[in-house]
Amino acid sequence: MSLPNPSRPPSIYDSPVFDIANAQYQRACEWLEVPQDARERTRLPKRTLVVQCPVRMDDGQVRAFEGYRVQHHLALGPTKGGVRFHPDVTIGETAALAMWMSWKCALAGLPYGGAKGGVACDPHSMSEGEVERLVRRYTQELISFIGPETDIPAPDIGTNEKHMGWMMDTYSIAVGHGTPGVVTGKPVILGGTVGRREATGRGVAFLINRVMDMLKIRADGATAAIQGFGNVGSYAATTLSSSGVKVIAVTDHTGGLHDPKGIDVRALQTHVASTGRIAGFAGGDSITNEEMFQLECDVLVPAALEAQITGKNAGKLRCRILAEAANGPTTECGDNVLRESDIFLIPDVLCNAGGVSVSYFEWVQNTQNFSWTEIEVNDRLYRILEKAFQDVLGFGKRNNLWMRDAALAIGVRKVIDAKRARGLFP
Numbered sequence: 001m002s003l004p005n006p007s008r009p010p011s012i013y014d015s016p017v018f019d020i021a022n023a024q025y026q027r028a029c030e031w032l033e034v035p036q037d038a039r040e041r042t043r044l045p046k047r048t049l050v051v052q053c054p055v056r057m058d059d060g061q062v063r064a065f066e067g068y069r070v071q072h073h074l075a076l077g078p079t080k081g082g083v084r085f086h087p088d089v090t091i092g093e094t095a096a097l098a099m100w101m102s103w104k105c106a107l108a109g110l111p112y113g114g115a116k117g118g119v120a121c122d123p124h125s126m127s128e129g130e131v132e133r134l135v136r137r138y139t140q141e142l143i144s145f146i147g148p149e150t151d152i153p154a155p156d157i158g159t160n161e162k163h164m165g166w167m168m169d170t171y172s173i174a175v176g177h178g179t180p181g182v183v184t185g186k187p188v189i190l191g192g193t194v195g196r197r198e199a200t201g202r203g204v205a206f207l208i209n210r211v212m213d214m215l216k217i218r219a220d221g222a223t224a225a226i227q228g229f230g231n232v233g234s235y236a237a238t239t240l241s242s243s244g245v246k247v248i249a250v251t252d253h254t255g256g257l258h259d260p261k262g263i264d265v266r267a268l269q270t271h272v273a274s275t276g277r278i279a280g281f282a283g284g285d286s287i288t289n290e291e292m293f294q295l296e297c298d299v300l301v302p303a304a305l306e307a308q309i310t311g312k313n314a315g316k317l318r319c320r321i322l323a324e325a326a327n328g329p330t331t332e333c334g335d336n337v338l339r340e341s342d343i344f345l346i347p348d349v350l351c352n353a354g355g356v357s358v359s360y361f362e363w364v365q366n367t368q369n370f371s372w373t374e375i376e377v378n379d380r381l382y383r384i385l386e387k388a389f390q391d392v393l394g395f396g397k398r399n400n401l402w403m404r405d406a407a408l409a410i411g412v413r414k415v416i417d418a419k420r421a422r423g424l425f426p
Contacts (some may be wrong), residue, residue: 013095031401047066070117072114074420081154082159202354222244224240224299233301251292253290256287302324322343354381361381
């Protein structure tokens, strides 16, 4: 974690997760020699909305949920970012995720600033009707804050394409006409794009395979361990498995599995789809996250929450490639340990950029009233990821930078250059 700056007044964004994002940003700014005034202007979010969402629960009681939407910057276009439903959502975490989305979009060459939203709730303990009422009320509170040319939400942890359909419907009713471009990651029948659900995990697997090729690791027979088996982790697992990689361990919030001979990923995906959890699947021995992090494997994929790899466990990793499918899975102390290791890092702003890339494709199709095939979507996705990967790799080699530093330097510099080009409004 970054140490508090005694010269900086307390901020509403102060939190452990925002500390991680801020430390990474400051390191990039130091290397780029960004002036202090531009540095501070770019660090803090452009604007933040905090909303109260009263919802009538199934038992007749009214419960108020706190929600947020943070827009980090608008220099490159409208903002873009997911909506997270999770008990631990905070304004600081939301701001950190919006900041990471800014660098991610800039790195991938997408015409967006970063944004993020969330509601502090436990959707797993709520009925579908309660969740729908919460989604719609949260959307209603954001009506003047979002839009196809302003801010475009998407799914994240605790939300999915069904929720995006409800958001689109609520927004469209409020403005008086159908507006599919207000969100991405929605059902295909409502203007979503084929391939969006799989995009983040598919992109993670694509980049892992690119790095394995570079390190001369044969996919056939390589091993992988994956933390998190939601949308991202499950599709990363199935895509890796189809290329020959053996997934030997998987965990989620309910437990974990380990089988050195390889887990039947398709069967596990079917089980999780019907039960919502890994627990109860009889395809391996029980394992914890910490035990999984210490497994000898070719690839480790943290695809869950932030701050999972720390100064305490980073030195125990026995993988050759660390693919950060989650946002901010490594703390600053964990980073310092990894820098001294031989582990090849695929940093989060590059590794999970497939989701926002295909969200961009969906948005473009909505604005054009035109649909692409899945082959076209995947071809465009791989082109964007390949270019971003080569940009980071080349920039890092030319400047003797670690992969995370190289990725962030590219993204941060693009945002600061755009702000400089637009000038400062009087």
